[in-house]
Amino acid sequence: MPVPQRRFHGDEELGKKDDDHKPGVKGPMGRAWQQRRLPNGPRRSNLKRIALGFLVVIGFYYFFKNMPTDLEQPRQRPSYVPPSGPNAPASKAVPNRYDFVTKTAEDETPDAPLHNFNGPIKFYQLASTLHGVKTRGSDLVNQNVLFAAASLKSAANLLPIACDTAIRARNYVHFALMGRDDISMDILRSVNGIGNDCNIVFHDARPDFSVQSSDWRMEVSSAAAFKHINDFVNPQATFVDSSGDEETWFSKGLKQRAGSLGRTVIELPENAEQNLMWITLLDSSSLSAWNKVSINIIIHAQPSASGSLIRLLESLKKADFFASSYPPLTIELPHDVDEPSKRYLERFKWPPKGDQSGSLLTLRHRIPQHSLNADESSARFLEGFWPNNPSSSHVLVLSPQVELSPLFYHYLKYTMLEYKYASNNPSAQNLLSLSLDLPSTYLNDTASFTPPSANSTVGGNVITTGTSQFLWQAPNSNAALFFGDKWVELHDFVAESLESQRTLPTPTTLNEKLVSKTYPSWMEHVLRLARARGYWTIYPSFETEDRLATLHNDLYQPPEEYSEEVNAEIDQSDELTADPDHYLSLKHSETSLIKTSILTMLPNKGDLPKVWDMPLLSWDGEQIVVDDFHRQAVNYSNVFRREIGGCGTDDMEKVRVDLLAGDLFCLKDQKT
Template sequence: MRSFFLSDEELGKKDDDHNTKPFPNNGGVRPSKWNPAARVPPRRSLKRIALVLLVAAGVYLFFKNIPVLGPHQGMRRPNYVYPDSSSTLHKRPSNGEPARIVTNSHVSNTPERTYNGPVKFHDLAASLHAIAGTRGGSMVNRNILFAASSLKSAATLLPIACQMAAELKNYVHFALLSRSDIDVEELRSVNGIDDSCQIIFHDARPDYALVSTEDRMENAVFRSLYHINTYMHPQAIMIDGSDEEEGFFARAVRQHVKGTRTTLVELPLKSAKSLEWMSRLDSASLRLWDKNHIDILIQATPGASGGLIRLLRSLSAADYTSSSVPHLTIDLPHDVDPPTKQFLETFTWPPSHVYNPTNARYLSLRHRIPHQRLTEEESSARFLESFWPAQPEHSHILVLSPQVEVSPNFFHYLKYSLLEYRYSTMAAFQLWDRRLFGISLEQPLRQLNGESFSPPTLKNPDSENPAGEEMSTPFLWQAPTSNAVLFLGEKWMELHDFVSRSLEAKEGLETVPELLSEKMIGKHHPSWLEHALRLCRVRGYWLLYPGQDTARNLATVHNELSRLPEEYAGEERSKSLLTDGASDEEIDNVRQKLRLESEITLAPRVSLLESLSNDGNLRPIGDLPILTWDGRTTDLDVSNSLAAAYESEFKEKVGSCDVEAPEELIRVREKLSAQDLFCATV
């Protein structure tokens, strides 16, 4: 043992000492001949061989256990290998006994759920170590987690997860946190999940799940989600929100999302079809699923009780499973019709079919005190004051006219469009939110001044006609509408500031400029829309309008009971459009007006994706036609030029700004403000 630890130099000195030692048989001289073959190999060679073998084994094990990430781990999906089902480490016997043998005498072989020992996850580490390619260590990524404890809930979630994975926008994970001892491969097979479904499965079940107490299972779910969050940081967690799910699972998930502030999406019962569009969203949109809120604002007009009642009934029949209950505000005039009073006495909001465990009332009625007719300025200020977003980036307002009737799917379309065009990764990258003013539910048949309007169309790529068949398409129009439109909270706050400064500038000017006095919008629209049009023109904002095929499944505007806004109610319309002895030209003009009074009727109810073109995917804003405020087709460069020219004119004539001032003296544009347009106001 001593020689094993000696150096080469010490070993050489020891051999010399042996050579000079006298031998008694030959007079003290060492024999000159000896057999080298009989010499034992030095022990230092054995040591080196052992070290080489040890290093080789370590290198082999290191390379064998490295996760396969691929050449571009930021772009490709992870190469996930399922654990070997034949291994005793991952196999779960059908009798429900734990896979590992332990010597705890207090563990019973009976199915009673009494075990409350330490929690271990034998199958979770392998799958979590294999997802490094999803960049789960980053707080912002593309990971979406579906989780279930009940096998019925798993059967509900797996088809939605497969649809989302097929879109190739997210890394879709599925975690099983169940008592069941079903094998993961069997779970896939039973639910028709083959290799074409790009889902990454995680077996997050603890040991002894079958005999564990409720508290232990709840603790296990909470701890497994903690480990999953460490390796994955999912942007949203999808679970079954119906009664099919286990109680311990739901409690633990809700505790987890409170601690991590992860978005939780609880899918209602039988919502797989109605929320099918959810699978088309990316992780950036889904992360804000429950962060946005939409309020509804209705400005009632005198004598329009029939239209208002029809609108409220259609709102009550709509589907709101995609979001929290919207708050409804009805702005009533001074004189309220008796039918309206009677209907509002029994009207409840939210409707009875909407889940409302607190029985809270989300309805506000505002009644005007002054009896005299309001001016345009007073009416505009009163209506805009009806809403103020608490969080400009996440609070939005849906304005509805009493002439409108909405479809059951209208709220799904708003949520889908809002998440895609305002919060998606593409929207943030291409700055769509900077130009988007609102999202309309109707496709107008007339321009703002009442003239005829022809919506743009696109060539149908599936048409067999070589010349191409035209099809309806969504489009961007600089003209706002007051019938059925969702205004973004940020733009609504900017409109507030714009109207306030415009009214102040109008009082301070000796002569009101034509930009403020000229009416570009007909009196069948309320007066506040004139201010919205000016803001859109000066900023170059657009509104998103649906194609005709989609609009039929969202909303329609009824003109047979239309009434003028209250500020224009004193201006009587002609009782007869045609008079005796009318000329041919007058007859043609009346016929044209009557034709324009036609409306888009609501189609029978279909799913939202079936009503959308482009296979249910929303077209990118950059691919949509652009129209000027007066209905002319244009492009982005011309639209920017027109906005710059109108802004310069507005600043000079209304804002009293020196357009030729040095650049350092020009006011910088501020978010949520129109201060840069008005130089004479503070």
Template sequence: MRSPWAVARAPQRKTLKRVAIATVLLVIVFLFFSNIPTDVPIRYRRPGFIPGDGTNLRPPAPPRAMPGANKPLRAPNWGGKPKDATPKDRVSVPPGGYDGPIQFMTLGGSLSAISDTGGDSAINKNIVFAASSLQSVALLLPMACQMGAELRVYVHFALMSRSEMTMDEFRQVNGVDESCHIIFHDARPDHAADMSEVRFSKTVLRAMYHINYYVHPQAVIVDASSSESGLFIEAMRVQTRSMSVPLLELPESSAQQLGWMTKLDSASLAAWHKLNIDILIHAAPGTSGNLIRLLKSLAAADFSASPAPHLTIELPNKVDAATASFLDTFQWPPAGVYNPTNIRQLTLRHRIHHKGVTEEDSTIRFLESFWPTQPKTSHVLVLSPQVELSPWFFHYVKYTVLEYIHSTAAVTQQWDARLFGISLNLPSTQLDNIKPFTPPKSPKSASPTPDTSFFWQAPNSNAVLYTGQKWVELHAFASRLLETRQSPLPAIFTDKRVSKRFPSWLEHALKLCRARGYWTLYPSSMTARNLAVVHGELYRAPEEYEDELRPAAGDSRTGGRRKEGILAPGPLLDSLPGGGELPGFDDMALLAWDGRAMTLGEVDGMADKYAGELRRAIGGCERLTVRELGPRPDAGDLFCIGEEGV
């Protein structure tokens, strides 16, 4: 007979067994956490890294922009340098053969010390230089040091080389001190010296993934010359594309030419690849010598700042033999200019109309020659055949566009909304081509020498970049104004203020600038000599005025017949006052269309008065509300016809 206690003992033994197992597990867990090593390098658990070739990487959603992201920049306190660590478990493998797991020994230390830079915000002032070749490091460091010393951005430098040199040795060898204000990140993994090429590429991808998460750079700058590793460049292209961060690839021997980029802020550098600039040339009959000289100077220009822009040449009905022969062999982009798509960026338009051209015909033909694909970032550089350009003209164009349209100061102060164009030459006369023009001096300068950039309401037709947004508005304004030709207008709108020695469309541009209070940026005399010169020896009047302006023998008053200055090309930064830094908006004089010095308030008052007279002359403005009278890109607020669109 079984004991009645037999059933009761079984669960008691099971309970004791479970208690014993739980006790052992608790002891194991306690011992595990009590003996966790504290000197193990940081393993990145967040964000998780997805293995692969980098094409499927997606960065975490960017945090909301913090209010303090745009506060005044100061030299940050990094709180000491992270100690360089050397892995203790190195194994002997053939060079280039190690392909083990990737561990960053010191990257975590530098990334955790940059909270002052606003790296947790998607919009900040962080710029990253990155290099794997020590030769590229030597090329990039002077530029990074100069950019850091400007204190407009926070400069980070990521080292991804195979070298075993410590970061202290690296800084010492390259002569980097605290005055550079560079934040260094050692993005080398363990076994860097003997890792395989596949592991090297993965290291670049992974390092940039983590840097992006903690830094959120507005742009990444690398050396794309033969000094840098092709694997590194390709990996950087893949990862920055995945991160939606612009990659600025500096071409061979570009340090001196692109020194101006160290003066830009992070917002300008972030817009580096957004710009799209077209060149537009209207060739008049019988100007083959001028046109050929202009095209030769264009072909000799340096386009290391960007791919060569698209070029459109409007040819007259009669093309002389010299021009036709030259265009047969003219190559654009020029040989040797970076052209990754290998697309011919040249458009030739040959006009059919062979009779006399009216003012209206000329204006319409000119304004129909270009249309911006994206008005905010697409601009047109209008060149007269009389112009000869410096090799560095395009650097100035890009520099000024990035600073005066895309910089934080331009956007927050809304000065970019007033900018109608950027001129490359300095006129010697006013728009009537009679009164001499004397450039103003800076309002904050005690020097009597007027050698500074300035704003002038008078537009230009020789060598000037017009912004896409203003071109759209000018197109609409001229279209509406031409429609009113059937109605009588007051003399204020019919009297010509622009000499007939300039093309007729310039009169429409002046009217728009007067109604809106827009202005054109003009360079200092020193800078102008380094950008463009207008030759008057073979001057030809615009076709619409050619019959009226046939000069008598010895007449020297024919629009720019004089030679306006002498082209003296040299390094761009050397020709800019103040060591190459572009003056601020408040540091430049402001001139009315007739050359008088004005304050901003006076210009606004004149614009309101002129626009009001224009509205009354056209009629119908009493039907519009105050909101409808606000500036509109289609100029409907000025002509009061209430139509939508352009």
């Protein structure tokens, strides 16, 4: 073998060292080296070439396998190029390939993009509008309300309602789009007819890569977008579409985040634009209480009056509760329940629709077989309800003789939110109840009652402007919503009054019974409390003869505690169980029930009047001004404290405590 020429001629050591490091041909190691260098053995460089060639073959295989051809539709693969349009990010961003989720072949279609991107979420269009909010969004309590949608169909359902709400100018209206559709906000406004007069603040709350995003990413995006909007806007209420057109992932994400933040979400049903437009007349404070208030219904059934009870329950089943939850229903049954009532209640279900879990029906059956006296009946009836939260839990009292309009709950919730929860409404502290019934007589049931007309002063002259809701100190037992705080105070008032009757002599001035025996006995206690405190009830008034509630006297039964006294006056030739010549209310003819939109029936196109603009009546029906009304309440409470409360002339006036009536009584102080 020829000796290779040394690379470094001037250095003998370098050449020598190189020879020393080469494997020799002598000795055992030399023989081993020769065996490894046999001509038939594979060289190391050949192994590298084989491996590299194998990898090249594999690469070409996968390349040609996934390359589109004219003979076969290519398998759709995720695109790494950001989408164009208003929702595209400002700078090009390539999603991580490990963020894609594999889909089955049947989920893939040539015309629809894969919803499989689960990368980090960015809102490139949202910051500019949020930072530009000028509606006091930093205040926790403000006038901001939000309409939010993901589906374009839902957006079309919400935008007319949002526009009408903004035009009313009681709230600042915001609209947020959180869906996948790559449509510009200008086009969205244009196709839905939203002009500048609507004055809606629009927010593009769609994430980057919304078209390719998975349902899970869009759900998280909806929750995150709402969190950002809440930080800058603090919406008092958020409207969403519940007609069935909305995306499931959107509803789930937004509702969960709103619940964790303590924000109100109002779900609008399919026919909201026809029957629920009164919601646009409420302010943000009222809308915030939408889901926080609860109403319980209580019915005191009478013996041998199955027809009346069944008619009332059937009208409740036909009522429209829109997107609100059904109220719990309690029926107080007498000891002797007639057979038709038993059979009907066996089949009766509440709520009537199966879209809510569990039953909200409670039946209470009285044990004593004897007839109750007035005090026992009052106590038993009031014990039928107790609010868990006096500021938000209320009770609707219904007489079995009543039949309700299918839209009664619309009016009830509308007026309750407006007069009890609206901002800057100090008169709410004097509000005892809301009546659905417009009475035909005064409380003594011997004189016909004519509702007052609304008056306005023009140029110093008083002009009658037509029908209007009005305030009356007289309570109602046929169909009335009593507020929870007043119901708690009534409990304490009745307890103190019953104790006073047991220990004190009969009052000389206040002993007269003012409420007819055609009404239940607890009405007398409510009237006394209303006169002592200066409370009033709001009564409805409509442009037509249609009503929210009508009374049926064909099956009339007097209150059980007064049945013997009333029946003693029965004219045996009359079909009624009471003499209509003696009780004028029994002559009242039945009225038709409201079945069209509430806004078309109320005066002033449904815009409710302010409390201070309503006519005010004292308990006996005399129209009075507010100052005289409160002056009468002070005078009555002073007499009440002496004759019924047991307070002497030297007793100091006690401090009034909320929800209690102890300042009207002095019996406990005398015992101690």
